[in-house]
Amino acid sequence: MPIMGEKKYECPLCNKGFTTEKYRDVHVNGHNGEKENQCKMCKATFLSKSHLTEHMKFHNKLSKKFLCSECGKRFIKNDYLVNHMRRHRGEKPFKCKYCGKGK
Template identity: 35%
Template sequence: CNYSSARSSDLKNHMTTHTGEKPYKCDECNYRSVTTQGVKRHMAIHTGENPYKCGICNYSSSRSVYLKQHMRTHTGERPYKCGDCNYRSARPQAVKTHMTLHTGEKPYKCGECNYSSILSKNLIHHVR
């Protein structure tokens, strides 16, 4: 492809998108990652470490991005918006799910019948 970078480490990481290689491994389980940072973030699952704490309630998180997203529950900020209607959300994934109402897409499909759903939790319930 035409990717280029001034840093060899960035190029090495990019090459894994072509090879599928995940050279960095968790010592506790089978998790593998393209980057050492990915394994480091993953380790919070095993350690239970949640250094990012909300100053308003008792919420804590392993990643700063999750705390930032949580803070929107206190501020009411909803920066992500639908391009087709007035729907707004604090979470980008919620807008992505909402967009399926406009497109009619149902990405979660049952392997045993023709059932499909907008939400993964509906498919899980269906399979049970």
């Protein structure tokens, strides 16, 4: 039975592991210089149009509508703001079940 998140598809060029054959194939295309999706603002390139679309959200200030009242940093999702606010409060809600160390 496969383990959830197991990286059993390996890049033949750099040995990096991937959870799906599709992700591995997209990665291999990157080695071949096939990054056809370029950001018009910063010239970064991406293997897929969906990665470029996600990247563009970080450039688009209108999409960053969630504002931190402590430091003024903006976020594209409320969940990102909620996680960010934990830092201001010093919260570490995720603890290792073995050693108890928080993150």
